[in-house]
Amino acid sequence: MSEAPEAINTGFRTALGRLDAAGRLVKVSQRLELIDEVAGAMKAADGGPALLFEAAASRGISHQIPVLGNFLSCTANVETALGLDRGQIRQVMLRALDRPLPPVTAPDSSGPVPAQERVIAADDIDLGADLPVLRHSPDDGGRFVTAGVVIVRDPTTGVHNASYHRLQLIDRGCTAIKLDYGRHLRQAFENAQAAREPLPIAVCVGTDVALMYAGAYMGSQMPADADELAAAGGLKGEPLELAPCLTQPLAVPAETEIVLEGVVHPDQTTPEGPFGEFVGYLSDSGPAPVFEATALTMRRDPVYHAINGAGRETVMLRKHVLEASALRALRQANPIVTDAELTAGGLYRFHLVIQVAKRSGRDEGMQRNAMLAAFAALKDLDQVIVVDGDIDITDPDHVEYAVATRVEASKDLVVMPGMRGHEYVRVSDGGVRTKVGIDATVPFDARDRFTAVSFAETDLDPAATSSEPGSSRLAWL
Numbered sequence: 001m002s003e004a005p006e007a008i009n010t011g012f013r014t015a016l017g018r019l020d021a022a023g024r025l026v027k028v029s030q031r032l033e034l035i036d037e038v039a040g041a042m043k044a045a046d047g048g049p050a051l052l053f054e055a056a057a058s059r060g061i062s063h064q065i066p067v068l069g070n071f072l073s074c075t076a077n078v079e080t081a082l083g084l085d086r087g088q089i090r091q092v093m094l095r096a097l098d099r100p101l102p103p104v105t106a107p108d109s110s111g112p113v114p115a116q117e118r119v120i121a122a123d124d125i126d127l128g129a130d131l132p133v134l135r136h137s138p139d140d141g142g143r144f145v146t147a148g149v150v151i152v153r154d155p156t157t158g159v160h161n162a163s164y165h166r167l168q169l170i171d172r173g174c175t176a177i178k179l180d181y182g183r184h185l186r187q188a189f190e191n192a193q194a195a196r197e198p199l200p201i202a203v204c205v206g207t208d209v210a211l212m213y214a215g216a217y218m219g220s221q222m223p224a225d226a227d228e229l230a231a232a233g234g235l236k237g238e239p240l241e242l243a244p245c246l247t248q249p250l251a252v253p254a255e256t257e258i259v260l261e262g263v264v265h266p267d268q269t270t271p272e273g274p275f276g277e278f279v280g281y282l283s284d285s286g287p288a289p290v291f292e293a294t295a296l297t298m299r300r301d302p303v304y305h306a307i308n309g310a311g312r313e314t315v316m317l318r319k320h321v322l323e324a325s326a327l328r329a330l331r332q333a334n335p336i337v338t339d340a341e342l343t344a345g346g347l348y349r350f351h352l353v354i355q356v357a358k359r360s361g362r363d364e365g366m367q368r369n370a371m372l373a374a375f376a377a378l379k380d381l382d383q384v385i386v387v388d389g390d391i392d393i394t395d396p397d398h399v400e401y402a403v404a405t406r407v408e409a410s411k412d413l414v415v416m417p418g419m420r421g422h423e424y425v426r427v428s429d430g431g432v433r434t435k436v437g438i439d440a441t442v443p444f445d446a447r448d449r450f451t452a453v454s455f456a457e458t459d460l461d462p463a464a465t466s467s468e469p470g471s472s473r474l475a476w477l
Contacts, residue, residue: 004088004095007237010210011255015081016050016068016303022080024049031055031062034143039136039308042069047312050077052303056132063132068206068305071147073313078320081209086394092235093324096214100226101233106241106254113243113254120296122247125173130296131205131258132304133169137276141285143169144275147305148203148260149215150177151229151250154188155195161185162215162228164317166309167203167260167291168272176272176288177264184224189264189289198263200248201291206257206305210235216317217325247294257302262293276310278347279424312344319348322378326352329377334370336363341393350425351383353393358444371414371437380422385438390452402440406450412439 019025026049032038038056045051053067072078079085084092106113120130127133133143145167152161161184167175179186185201192199204211214232233239242251248261272288307313319342330337339355342348352374356367367386374384385399387406392398407413414437423431442450 002085002088004084004091005237008082008084008092010082010208010236012206012208012257012303012305013255015071015209018080018083019050019071019077024077024080026051028053029055031057031060033060034058034063034067034132035135036138038067038069038132039134039306042306042308043311045070046308047074058129058132065132065302065304067132067134068303069308070311070313071305071307072209072212073311073316075316078316089320090324090327092237093213093320094328095237096210096217096231096235096321097325097328099234100230101236101239102227103229103233103240103242103251105251106243114299115243115252115254115256115259116246116297117300118298118302119246122173122294125293125296127173127175127260127293127296128169132306134306136308137282137310139282140275141168141271141273144309145169145175145203145205145260146309147307148205149207149211150185151202151204151252152185152188152199153250154184154191154224155197155199156188156191157225159225160227160229161188161224162211162232164215166275168275168288170270170290173262173293174270175291175293176270177291178272178275178288187224189266192264193266196266198265200250200261200263202245202248202250202252203260203262203291204252204256205259206303208232208236208240208253208255211240211253212317213321217321245295246297258298258304259296260291260293261295261297262291265290265292276308277424278310278314278349279422279426280310281424281426283424315348322349326374326377330354330370330373333373334366336366337370338389339393340374343396343399345396346383349378349380350422352378352381352385353399354384354386355389355391355393356386356441357389358441361444364444367439367441368414368437371439375416375419375435375437379420382421382425382433382435383438384436385440387440388442391440399440403438406440406442407438413437414439 050071051069055062056067135143149162150165166178189199210232214228241254243254244251245261252259268290269287270290273285274282277283327340336356338357341353343351354370371384387402391402417434419435421433
């Protein structure tokens, strides 16, 4: 495994430049409507190169701000955008947890920082016209800002939090903001509510990739007293440079593309939803707090980043942070764990494959302890498969091969009823369901019986091969 650089450039535009240079940024000049069409094109190309819509339109009129979709929607995009391989990504994600670096103020310059080159005052804001906000699905309740990393300072603890929360446009300068229970932003909001004070927030759209990943950590990996801005610095290997907001007592990454400054009102709600969630179903509609923008700032030539709620980028953003967290917890609890992989079919959240290396017969059973450690580390997991070191955990076919040839259901299924998972999983009872562990490892003393057949390594000479029709010396009927 190669070592990650001590410091990496995780700037949003640097990442886009890397994608472009590698041919993984597709420029779309076709005029597509912000209502449904842009998101439909994103979904059709989900899991492939990033898309830059240069002529997104609203009511037939092209919008001046291009829309970026499918930015970090697959492993190839993530590795290219960060300039790191899989092992290095794992290291920097762990570094975010283990070696956080507090942010610093961006150095003074003769002009405004990039994030504030253009400023729209509160009275002049019209979010629906100023920004190319998408309606993602014909069934959605409206147009949603989906890729905004929300920065807040908890009024009780003083700790900064960064996290993703969708905003539904409801008026020129107001949105609904979805605050799920159990999230740190929800707690900060409730603390402000108790004091009967509005909660200042800043929403960063198109921001430093390190902050995007820091905002994707869950509460079990990033507790309430941890600072995601410092975690972003740890991931980068150098402090995040911030600039003070113009109208709120917060600071944002100085090179952010678009920033919505404002407050969440403690005593106002508005209907929100439905919206296509990451599980592939529509969320319920219901009341949500109101966010009021007090300023809209942006680069001179900004890029608007949009994430499809039911697209791969939504879940891909959490894959690497959750894997790193799981692996750290597993290795601390179990010495035979060597690697872990969240699977695409499990939405990079619900299904985990663990690789172990049994060193002797005394390690037998430790693979099942690893299952329990995984369920404890990641609440939302519903299925864990444990395999040996000869199985490539990044290859779904190879993992399924292990299940097909090494699992005896009467002995190798570990069933755990009544466990807490994710409430969005509709077969659960409000998030409570039965979880299953699958032991696809080989008993240590039976390893010889499961040794795969080997073949000679033989290279064909291209000059001695042909796919030309009719080139065989045999005559076909």
